[in-house]
Amino acid sequence: MLQVGVNGYGTIGKRVADAVAAQPDMELLGVAKTRPNFEAERAVKKGYRLFAAVPERVERFEEAGIDLAGEVEELVEESDVVVDAAPSGIGAGNRELYEEYDTPALYQGGEEEALVDTSFNARSNFSEATGADHVRVVSCNTTGLARLVAPIEEGFGIEKVRATLVRRGGDTAQSDRGPINDVLPDPIGLPSHHGPDVKTIFPDLEIDTLGLKVPATLTHTHSINITLESEPEAEEVREALADESRLFVIPEWLGIDGSGSLKEFALDAGRPRGDIWENCVWGESIATRGKDLYLFQAIHQESDVVPENVDALRAVAGTEDATTSIERTNEAMGMDF
Numbered sequence: 001m002l003q004v005g006v007n008g009y010g011t012i013g014k015r016v017a018d019a020v021a022a023q024p025d026m027e028l029l030g031v032a033k034t035r036p037n038f039e040a041e042r043a044v045k046k047g048y049r050l051f052a053a054v055p056e057r058v059e060r061f062e063e064a065g066i067d068l069a070g071e072v073e074e075l076v077e078e079s080d081v082v083v084d085a086a087p088s089g090i091g092a093g094n095r096e097l098y099e100e101y102d103t104p105a106l107y108q109g110g111e112e113e114a115l116v117d118t119s120f121n122a123r124s125n126f127s128e129a130t131g132a133d134h135v136r137v138v139s140c141n142t143t144g145l146a147r148l149v150a151p152i153e154e155g156f157g158i159e160k161v162r163a164t165l166v167r168r169g170g171d172t173a174q175s176d177r178g179p180i181n182d183v184l185p186d187p188i189g190l191p192s193h194h195g196p197d198v199k200t201i202f203p204d205l206e207i208d209t210l211g212l213k214v215p216a217t218l219t220h221t222h223s224i225n226i227t228l229e230s231e232p233e234a235e236e237v238r239e240a241l242a243d244e245s246r247l248f249v250i251p252e253w254l255g256i257d258g259s260g261s262l263k264e265f266a267l268d269a270g271r272p273r274g275d276i277w278e279n280c281v282w283g284e285s286i287a288t289r290g291k292d293l294y295l296f297q298a299i300h301q302e303s304d305v306v307p308e309n310v311d312a313l314r315a316v317a318g319t320e321d322a323t324t325s326i327e328r329t330n331e332a333m334g335m336d337f
């Protein structure tokens with residue numbers, strides 16, 4: 001059993017903790033939080049051992065009546081691998097702690113590439129994380145692009161990717177990002193940071209990305225144009241994408257016309273927190289014009305990186321190969337779209 005600790009228990013950390021707890025070959029040793037709040041209360045109710053991420057704040061948990069299992073150092077020492085899910089940039093400051101206890105760590109997409117030995121996407125470069133001490137699971141948008149690029153590159157060849165990312169303004173609980181009413185080119189100049197980030201996984205890929213932020217919380221939406229090396233029919237591309245376990249090609253007849261109905265679909269399916277772990281590619285949006293491929297995909301920012309974290313744990317520990325790990329993760333999480 002791989003012993004896993006999660007340091008940082010917010011949007012990503014709490015989802016990764018649940019996904020780890022669901023794996024038959026992993027044990028969730030506990031989660032570390034900086035302060036007592038509703039997420040800390042739920043963690044304890046679920047039976048997760050809760051550790052203080054900031055030792056000076058132990059008293060605040062005591063005052064709130066929340067029982068702690070200890071301080072984060074103890075969690076790090078006990079763990080085979082730690083998942084750091086602290087806010088962007090904070091993970092870098094935690095690296096010293098992981099090194100002190102010689103515990104390999106996964107970081108999230110908000111950290112710099114230079115912090116780690118390798119950036120990670122399960123479908124694209126799983127084996128590069130084997131035996132690494134510091135691995136960065138790339139951001140939600142980069143994960144979404146990498147999952148799409150891998151099978152298209154293999155099946156049809158890619159001359160160049162052009163992607164416009166319509167990004168949600170904030171996550172559902174991020175009240176500090178709102179109330180909002182604006183549409184922001186972000187950044188105004190080419191490129192957005194996503195293209196260079198995809199190149200941490202595919203160094204030789206030609207890719208330009210543009211970004212916009214909109215007043216939405218449900219998903220990101222990508223408008224994709226890829227110039228291929230071949231001229232497939234749209235149906236061939238659709239079939240290739242439908243074969244990928246983490247790409248959900250939305251059939252037209254489902255009547256899912258946007259992020260709202262997609263989220264409702266996930267809730268109806270009983271997905272925890274309405275999570276959508278797969279890229280959701282609108283089937284009828286897949287079109288080809290000669291060598292040019294077009295499509296739209298929705299990326300659920302709060303959850304697509306969660307299965308990738310689970311796979312990165314196995315990659316670091318060297319316990320499974322990519323195909324076996326992806327299958328195990330998908331099955332344990334109930335990824336059935």
Ligand code: NAD
Pocket residue numbers: 007008009010011012013032033034035053085086087088089090094108109110111138139140171301302305
């Ligand atoms: P979040 O703010 O929801 O959660 C972070 C948690 O870490 C909070 O509970 C915070 O109190 C805690 N924390 C703060 N300082 C800490 C410390 N020193 N040690 C341990 N915990 C600490 O943030 P999030 O959205 O979950 O983002 C976490 C990381 O995941 C970031 O790198 C982010 O870029 C990345 N990410 C976020 C999303 C998303 O849409 N939310 C998607 C993909 C990747």
